[in-house]
Amino acid sequence: MISFSRVYKRYPGGFEALRDISLAIADGDMVFITGHSGAGKSTLLKLMAAIERPTSGSVLINGQNVGTLRPRAIPFLRRNFGLIFQDHKLLFDRTVFENVVLPLSIVGYERRDAARRVRAALDKVGLLAKEKAYPVTLSGGEQQRLAIARAIVHRPAMLLADEPTGNLDAAYAGELGELCKSFNQVGVTVVIATHDEHLAARLKPRLITLRNGALAEAPVEAAA
Amino acid sequence: MRIWLSQHARTLAATLARLVRSPVASLLNVGVIGVALALPVGFHVGLANLQAFASELAAAPQLSLFLALEASASDVAQIDQRLKRHSGVRKYHYISREQALREIKTSTGLADVVESLSHNPLPDAFVVDASDGASQTLEALRDEFKRWPKVAHVQLDSAWAQRLEAVLKLGRLAVLMLGALLAFALIAVTFNTIRLQILTQREEIEIAKLIGATNPFIRRPFLYFGALLGLAGGGAAWLIVLGGVYLLNDGLSDLSRLYGVPLRLHPLTAQDSLSLLLFSAWLGWFGARLSVGRHLSELEFR
Structure with missing residues (x-):
């Protein structure tokens, strides 16, 4: 459950990235955040993932107010999420396997258990054969799928993706859409910031549209 | 855990x-x-x-009493008596000038030098162990011994330590x-x-x-x-x-x-x-x- 109530985000220098955002995303939802570039899509995701704090208003994740959370509690909140970044944020000095195992070693999984989960995640995205490869040797689409494997390996309740299809051709983008849909079908809340209309047309998600940092039209449900 | x-x-x-x-x-x-x-x-x-x-x-601080060169055997006996009666003295022993010269000859390899001497330049000496090792007591003893007749010099061995x-x-x-x-x-x-x-x-x-x-x-x-x-x-x-x-x-x-x-x-x-x-x-x-x-x-x- 993610809910925003009268959220503003102003960056130092006075730029107002988000204005008066109130919205709610229920567990198991599939939501696309769309809008022109610079409309505040990434900022919205960063607030959801507790990467940034709102300037005013409240952001509640599973009932916890991100703005007032103690810094020590932030990592534990973030473990609820699987994050997929536009630039993948892969570690290029580590193998595919080591990249995917990272979230599990952070939580402290036992080695054998972790390996089993990593292989399951890699299998899911079709990279099982490449577990010993290094990310540089992968294609753009494969790198994106690697990033997804890392995001889902710890079975998060929410998957947040920022422009996941940004640099992909249409076929890869479609594949990725199917993957996201399959996660959604097993109960994962999926939030995707994108301007990819084909993807939206195919998956028929709920749409949240931003224009210049404000909601373009009232979302279906108001903030809880 | x-x-x-x-x-x-x-x-x-x-x-x-x-x-x-x-x-x-x-x-x-x-x-x-x-x-x-x-x-x-x-x-x-x-x-x-x-x-x-x-x-x-320096574990056991000692006082060395060097007598004057002209001290006679009776002077030595008198000091011996005084030390024996002194309450601040735990034990002492006497080193005669002849004995000291013999020791130098045998132990330091200065035999040649010693042989060449026409007379014994060393004084008679008493080596005294005080009953109390505190430096004030030792210094008081030194000052007291110094005033005794025929005592030329008192050396506190712990000073260098x-x-x-x-x-x-x-x-x-x-x-x-x-x-x-x-x-x-x-x-x-x-x-x-x-x-x-x-x-x-x-x-x-x-x-x-x-x-x-x-x-x-x-x-x-x-x-x-x-x-x-x-x-x-x-x-x-x-x-x-x-x-x-x-x-x-x-x-x-x-x-x-x-x-x-x-x-x-x-x-x-x-x-x-x-x-x-x-x-x-x-x-x-x-x-x-x-x-x-x-x-x-x-x-x-x-």
């Missing part, structure tokens, strides 16, 4: 692997720390040996200052090493934070690295000092043969070695802690 332990074990293994992966850099770092620590530790060992040597000699003790105190202070400076250097070395590591692993740290790593988790490998670096440096210092003592003992054995005194340097005691290792590991840990704390806060959640 098991998870926690296994995480620590894994971090330790990974840190060791990292040290081994860049052997030259690691060795240089360990060498710098080792040399820096070996200096104060070496001085400390030297001082400790001097101290042991001095206290061996006290002077040596004062010098050693000064030396210990100097070692402490040197140690403090070089400890600071060690902290600086680890601080910088860790800073470079953080810079090269910045991306990894950022990603780990994004996917829910706690600060202790991120700090841990760096702290281990600092502590291991310090520990290895302490080990290097220990080896350097051990090697130094070994080499010096080689040289000293010649010297002690020539002087007829057993001279031998003792290396660090087990307790000192352990404190050295623990202290250097702590210094490394501390430098790493400062560095990580400073550089992690730059990546804090806004």
Whole structure:
């Protein structure tokens, strides 16, 4: 459950990235955040993932107010999420396997258990054969799928993706859409910031549209 | 708890692997720390040996009474009586001038010189052990003996030991200052090493934070690295000092043969070695802690 109530985000220098955002995303939802570039899509995701704090208003994740959370509690909140970044944020000095195992070693999984989960995640995205490869040797689409494997390996309740299809051709983008849909079908809340209309047309998600940092039209449900 | 332990074990293994992966850099770092620590530790060992040597000699402070050269046998007997009755004297013995000359002849290798003397230049002497070793008592006794007839000179044997003790105190202070400076250097070395590591692993740290790593988790490998670096440096210092003592003992054995005194340097005691290792590991840990704390806060959640 993610809910925003009268959220503003102003960056130092006075730029107002988000204005008066109130919205709610229920567990198991599939939501696309769309809008022109610079409309505040990434900022919205960063607030959801507790990467940034709102300037005013409240952001509640599973009932916890991100703005007032103690810094020590932030990592534990973030473990609820699987994050997929536009630039993948892969570690290029580590193998595919080591990249995917990272979230599990952070939580402290036992080695054998972790390996089993990593292989399951890699299998899911079709990279099982490449577990010993290094990310540089992968294609753009494969790198994106690697990033997804890392995001889902710890079975998060929410998957947040920022422009996941940004640099992909249409076929890869479609594949990725199917993957996201399959996660959604097993109960994962999926939030995707994108301007990819084909993807939206195919998956028929709920749409949240931003224009210049404000909601373009009232979302279906108001903030809880 | 098991998870926690296994995480620590894994971090330790990974840190060791990292040290081994860049052997030259690691060795240089360990060498710098080792040399820096070996200096104060070496001085400390030297001082400790001097101290042991001095206290061996000064354990029982003695007073030497030298009689005037013209003192007769009856003078000697009179002083003998006085000493026997004196309450501050635990025991004493008499060394006649002839006996003293014989001893010099046999023990110091000055036989030729002694043979060439036309008369015995040495006075009769009493060597007195006081019943109380406190320096005030000894000084009072010295002043009292000095006033007795036919006593030419009273020497307090512990005086030089006290002077040596004062010098050693000064030396210990100097070692402490040197140690403090070089400890600071060690902290600086680890601080910088860790800073470079953080810079090269910045991306990894950022990603780990994004996917829910706690600060202790991120700090841990760096702290281990600092502590291991310090520990290895302490080990290097220990080896350097051990090697130094070994080499010096080689040289000293010649010297002690020539002087007829057993001279031998003792290396660090087990307790000192352990404190050295623990202290250097702590210094490394501390430098790493400062560095990580400073550089992690730059990546804090806004």
